[in-house]
Amino acid sequence: MTLAGQLYAILDLGYVPAEAAAEVTRALLAGGAGLLQLRAKGHPPEEIEALACQLLPLCRAAGVPFIVNDYPDIAARVGADGVHIGQDDGALAPVREVMGPGKIIGRSTHSPMQARAALEEGFDYIGFGPLFPTPTKLGRPGIGLSDIAAVQSEVGREIPVFCIGGIKRDNLPEVLSAGARNVVIVSDLLTAPDVQIATRQVSQAIAAASLAGDR
Structure with missing residues (x-):
């Protein structure tokens, strides 16, 4: 999977009620x-x-x-494009077996x-963070920005690195300046008055920074 300058959006039911999931997803995609x-x-x-x-x-x-968080079996049954697992969710091989090739x-x-x-284990991409403290990872301190450039240079040459955790529109320039090429933003988009506009602002900023970094 080759990606650069991409916004990875998460439809998180901690912020969006299930009945609004489709509407918010449409806005994230349109943005x-x-x-x-x-x-x-x-x-x-279920x-x-x-x-x-x-x-x-x-x-x-x-x-x-379309990626499902945490549940390889659900991802496989519905025909999702992939699954995301946590650091403590076990090895890649059994997940690959459940998901199938490609x-x-x-x-x-x-x-x-x-x-x-x-x-080294063979994952297709990584989330790297949380950069800043975030309600989605309560109790986990932010790791800061100092390692972004090195991880992007080393790991990001092979697979996409998505910086995540407490990133918002107001600190996004700082994250991009530190070397991030791909970014995950959750609450700042899902709680925005206009999700599509907020998403568009972020996706354009990430793409512009990636383009500038390629020059």
Whole structure:
């Protein structure tokens, strides 16, 4: 999976009620999200699967990969493009077996060492963070910006590195200046008065920074 200058949007049911999931997903896609993940911590698997079935066609129509968080079995059953697993969710091989060939599997990483390990194990992309403290990772301190450039240079040459955690429109320039090429933003988009406009602002800023970095 070769991606640069992409916004990875997460439809998080901690911020969006299930009944608004499709509407918000449409706004994220229309705003330029390059990937979209369904994250539903604490929700019943059957609800997650039903929502995945609802959101997948929207992503297909937009030509955007659809990723399910945490549940390889659900991702495989609904035909999602991939799954994202946490640092403590086990090895890649069993997940690859469940998902089948050609699917995207991402790993959360919280240090350069974990980022390198995910690359060596064969993950298709990594999330790197949280850069700043965030309500979605309560109790986990932010790792800061100092390692972004090194991880992007080393790991990002092989697989996409998505910086994540507490990133908002007001600190995005700082994150991009530190070397980020791909970014995940959650609450700042999902709670924006106009999700599509906010998403468009972010996706354009990321793309511009990536273009400038390629010159």
